Amino acid sequence: MCGTYAISHLEARLEIERKLERTPPTTTKLDDGYNVARRAINTYSVEQICRCFKLLPLCFIDLCIRVNISLIFNKKPEFSAIFINNSLKQFLTMFYLVKVKDYIRVPPKMFNLSKQEAVLTNIQMNYENYISPDFGFVLNVVSVYFVKEGVIIPGDGAGYYETEFELLTFKPELNELTYGKIRDITDFGAFMDIGGVEGMVHISQSMDDFVSFSKDKVLQGKKSGQSIKVGDKCKARIIAISYKDVNNPKIGLTMRQEGLGKLEWLEQQQQTAESK
Numbered sequence: 001m002c003g004t005y006a007i008s009h010l011e012a013r014l015e016i017e018r019k020l021e022r023t024p025p026t027t028t029k030l031d032d033g034y035n036v037a038r039r040a041i042n043t044y045s046v047e048q049i050c051r052c053f054k055l056l057p058l059c060f061i062d063l064c065i066r067v068n069i070s071l072i073f074n075k076k077p078e079f080s081a082i083f084i085n086n087s088l089k090q091f092l093t094m095f096y097l098v099k100v101k102d103y104i105r106v107p108p109k110m111f112n113l114s115k116q117e118a119v120l121t122n123i124q125m126n127y128e129n130y131i132s133p134d135f136g137f138v139l140n141v142v143s144v145y146f147v148k149e150g151v152i153i154p155g156d157g158a159g160y161y162e163t164e165f166e167l168l169t170f171k172p173e174l175n176e177l178t179y180g181k182i183r184d185i186t187d188f189g190a191f192m193d194i195g196g197v198e199g200m201v202h203i204s205q206s207m208d209d210f211v212s213f214s215k216d217k218v219l220q221g222k223k224s225g226q227s228i229k230v231g232d233k234c235k236a237r238i239i240a241i242s243y244k245d246v247n248n249p250k251i252g253l254t255m256r257q258e259g260l261g262k263l264e265w266l267e268q269q270q271q272t273a274e275s276k
Helices: 010-022 033-043 046-055 057-072 086-092 115-127 263-275
Strands: 004-006 026-032 095-106 136-147 150-152 159-170 177-186 189-193 198-202 211-214 218-221 227-229 233-242 250-254
Touching: 095 115, 095 136, 115 136, 115 159, 177 198, 177 227, 198 233, 233 263
Parallel strands: 004 150, 198 250
Antiparallel strands: 026 095, 095 159, 136 159, 150 159, 177 189, 177 233, 189 198, 211 218, 218 227, 233 250
16 A cells, blocks of 8 residues: 555654554534534535435434425525424534544555545544444544544554544434434334434324324324324424443433324324314
8 A cells, every 4th residue: 555654763663653542533513413414405416415315314304305305496495494493403403514534444454445545434434333422423424534644553454544534423412303214113112324323212102192003103192192103204302311221222212292203293283283
């Protein structure tokens, strides 16, 4: 691989080792998902809109529909009309674009790849699906800004490259509203995909009703007759976040409160209110 050189001088070697061991990655929050979406819509940039959809696919349950309709009729969508209420805005503000500067280790077996390709592959291996209380959940690597010349440390053999890159992260916040899709249902509740991250709705929090579970993986309300099944799109509120086990963090959700639940129910409620 081009762009690496070996350090033979003891002091230089110790200095780079100190840097690699003691210098944590530096991070800077660039923007949140709401502002990314706002700029895309206001500038009517198809490229920017597609970038939004790629970065935040599950966040745009409502937004995709509205923007696509506007594109079909070749009209610039009004930003205020897309975000009729603040719930989608609140959801999007939990997504961040984060700039990171770090030393990326490239093992010798990858020296046959180009510098950019090898570094990107190792960033993805190290950072995608990474979880921390500070970062939240790293969803994917958006782009690599630059890769400096690599350094090979004797006794290791790998190349270390000072690199600056951009990540998409999701940091859930207590009491914020979130949109998602039901991924699985068990006898104790429903698991919801809320944008590359999973939250759990306990059966007692699935609706304001006495709820039963069927073997067909359906939660059914006794009085209302309302049901929740796998694949349903829902709106929930975050009521608990725990990073006690960083490898398996817990996000608790509720849909009992007014204005929450399956989107189909909320649409029906809105139509009923408008007809009165």
